[in-house]
Amino acid sequence: MDSAKKNKLLIVDDEVDNLDLLHRIFHREYQILKAKNGFEGLEILEQEPDIGVIVSDQRMPMMSGTEFLSQVAEKYPDTLRIILTAHTDIRGLVDAINESKVFKYITKPYQVEELRQVVKQATETYKLLKSRTSKLRDDLENAEAKYQSIFENAVEGIFQTTIDGRYIIANPMLAKIYGYNSAEELINNVTNIAHQIYVSPNRRQEFIDILRTHDTVSNFESQVYRRDGSKIWISENVRAVRDRDRHLIGFEGTVQDITQRKRAEEESQLLQILTLEIGAARDFNAALKVVLSKICQFTGWDYGEAWIPAPDNQSLVCSPAWYSSVEGLEEFRKLSEKISFPCGIGFPGRVWEHQRPEWIWDISLETESHFLRKYPAMECNLRSGLAIPVSADTKVVAIMAFFTMSPNDGDQQLVGLIGAIAMQLGALMRRKRDEEALRIMNEELALARDRALESNRTKSTFVANMSHELRTPLNAIIGYSEMLQEDAALLGIDDFVEDLKKIYQSGKHLLDLINDILDMTKIEASKLEIYYDDFEVENVIWEATTTIQPLLNKNSNLLTIDCEDQIGAIRADLTRVRQILLNILSNACKFTKAGVITMKISRQFLEQEEYFCFTISDTGIGISPENLQKLFHPFSQVDSSTTRQYGGTGLGLAISQRLCQMMGGEIIVQSELGTGSQFTIYLPVNCEIAAKKSSNLKSQLSIDPQSPINGDNEKIAAPSILVIDDDPMVHQYTKAHLQHHGIVIHSAFSGKDGINLAHEVLPSAIVLDVQMPSMSGWEVLKELKSQLLTSSIPIILLTINEDHQYGSYEIxxxxxxxxxxxxxxxxxxxxxxxxxxxxxxxxxxxxxxxxxxxxxxxxxxxxxxxxxxxxxxxxxxxxxxxxxxxxxxxxxxxxxxxxxxxxxxxxxxxxxxxxxxxxxxxxxxxxxxxxxxxxxxxxxxxxxxxxxxxQKILQKTNFSYGQLLEEIMVRLEKFGVLTARK
Structure with missing residues (x-):
């Protein structure tokens, strides 16, 4: 095998024979490196890379095997260590092995095969560790490269600082935000962040104070300096860096440049403020003055002026509105007031002609013909100017001009903002013009309204006076005819009785006509009240047909009724339902001769609401299509010829329709001339709820009354008191005190509920508060006393008014x-x-x-x-x-x-x-x-x-609740509601 491909094995032993023996054992499988002591072994490790296994003797001079392998473990942790020892002290051997972190130890004398196996295991283990370590190292390097790329290319500044104000880490974006060429330049130059970066040095201390109690700070906004001295806005997101003892030693985080956002916010805020102030300005010049001052303050410009068209619209003249933030511009202002600019001439004149903004970046470079006030402006140190037109519709109504002594590149970005403000000014001009037209129109409408109101008051007064004048003689006609009928009947003068009946009936008929007129007047004034009650529909039909019988007989008409058995009850105003039916039936009788009148009653669901439908048909003269249009108009009849023939005021149908609508219903009509008419009355089963829905009225709090009537429609035996008061304490104390005396207490918290409840329960007496919201006690009193059913009920009034007239008398x-x-x-x-x-x-x-x-x-x-x-x-x-x-x-x-x-x-x-x-x-x-x-x-x-x-008046302010109840009881005893106490 090529020695370069063999795994490296380092043998360390101070005895030459042992080195040779180990070399002979392993030289075929391994590349052998030999050292006579630990020092030579460390030198070889420094020179030879990738030594996988070390076999070292324990007992060596100057440096023991344990000491040698301990250093190896620290410097070369991946190398596997095997120790050979003839040590007999087991405890010492264990300590030595633990200290040097050896892979195996082999005692001498050793078995060659055992040693081979141990070295082989160590070699395989090294290969595996090396492979894994290599992969981990590659992953780590990739991760480092990735995070380094993120760090270097982040769109936000990334940093870490010490607590004393030095940068430890900074990325290129942070350097760019602060105006430095590199992160190194930033770190080297900024040694005191509080004073070199923050505009307000205390801002960093505020930052640190927050971090001492919180681990993070988000969106911390500050104004800072860039390297060139310009100011920007930044937002920081930071977390604290602490030592092991949790002491704050620094912080790290990110920085964003939010200058553009802050600028946009400030511009938006300025635009909102100016919009409000422009709208509140009394006139156009006042609005111009506000705009000039606010824009100059926002931009830092030194001077603002306005030019407006002269009355002849041939030139621009200086407006009274102007602003200056520095002294010494008065002479320039006086000169401006003396001159004018024709269209196209001079700085404002050109903007007037072209209707678009214009910059003069350097006044000193302009010719005097191009900028007529060049030298006066230069004497005042004005260097740059901007002029913007203000337009209403398509017409320029003003030119705003601004000047500054120290222009900068950012000023050119303000054209859009100032243009938007100019549009607001133009809109103001249009609005002011429209407001003036609207004011004139409102004055005319107010005058017309006043005349209409006066006319309406005159009409109401006339109707009231006429009703008085008509009722007074009618009072005598009806009263005397009624008494004379009794006298004539007693004297047996039957001929007079019939004549007197005719007089009496005519008087009652005339009274009905007057009442119709008053009803219509109340409806038009929204003062007619509806009183809801539950009653059987069959009963009201029977009453109406009985009442209408004389009119049927007069014209020889036949009435047929088609009504389901036990059709049910309706919640409505009984009097008004009867009035509607009688009006329609009487019209049918009046316009039909020797014919048939049919009334059909049914229940239907319309628009998810259940209705009673009263359909009244006749075979009379009918109504033409053109006259149907004015059928329900008050004081109008379908045909003047019918007035002469049939009579009437033309109010019956109009009143019936209005009453029906007030109860959430409607009347529709179908008719054919010469054939007959059909009127259909739609009334909800529960008119009270339907009327509230249709008018979107809010329900008022009231206590559900106990039922005062039994199945036979007779009053209960126990006396009852109705308390109408918006003060819950009055109800609570009254009920707690009077129920012990066997009195049934009914409660209503509003006037309208009180009126409805009074008609329903017919109490023995009423306790009524004068001061109530929506409907006063006087209005309630007026309604109760004007109704026959409730007029005789004794009433005790309560008031908090301390006027002497209320507490002086008791009647x-x-x-x-x-x-x-x-x-x-x-x-x-x-x-x-x-x-x-x-x-x-x-x-x-x-x-x-x-x-x-x-x-x-x-x-x-x-x-x-x-x-x-x-x-x-x-x-x-x-x-x-x-x-x-x-x-x-x-x-x-x-x-x-x-x-x-x-x-x-x-x-x-x-x-x-x-x-x-x-x-x-x-x-x-x-x-x-x-x-x-x-x-x-x-x-x-x-x-x-x-x-x-x-009235019985009790002042609430003069009594405690207990005393007030005692006074009420005294009056109830006088009324006979309570038995007198002994």
């Missing part, structure tokens, strides 16, 4: 009667106060209280109404006194104190409001119940004027 009644006066309601009201009065003075309960006379003072300027009221009341065992105005009433009270007062508000001399005020000023006057009689709708102002004298 035992709070009722209103609206003209024309309903006789039955008047009688019920009188009986209520008769009962209250005599119960308060402890009359015997078993006595028939109707037999006890009640003194009543009627204060009314209308003689027929006063006489009618007197006759009605005298029939009800009342002692009646009359007064035509407030003055006469006050004189009467001085001599005779009535037990009840009926008071008209609209009177000459002293009206009802003034009478109440004067009455309450008399401290010896007891609290006389007052019933207001009026032919007009009371406004909130009217209720406020009446609040202190006709």
């Amino acid at each position: 035992g009644a709070n009722d209103y009667l609206f003209k024309p006066i309903d006789r039955d309601r008047l009688i019920l009201t009188i009986e209520k106060y008769r009962s209250i009065y005599f119960n308060l003075i402890d009359k015997i309960q078993e006595y028939n209280i109707h037999n006890l006379p009640l003194s009543v003072l009627i204060i009314e300027d209308d003689i027929p109404v006063r006489s009618m009221l007197k006759r009605m009341l005298e029939k009800e065992n009342c002692i009646v006194f009359e007064a035509q105005d407030g003055q006469e009433a006050l004189e009467h009270i001085n001599t005779s104190m009535p037990q009840l007062i009926l008071l008209d508000l609209m009177m000459p001399n002293i009206d009802g409001f003034e009478f109440i005020h004067l009455l309450r000023l008399r401290y010896n006057t007891p609290s006389i119940p007052i019933i207001i009689i009026t032919a007009r709708d009371l406004t909130d102002t009217d209720y406020n004027r009446l609040s202190g004298s006709v």
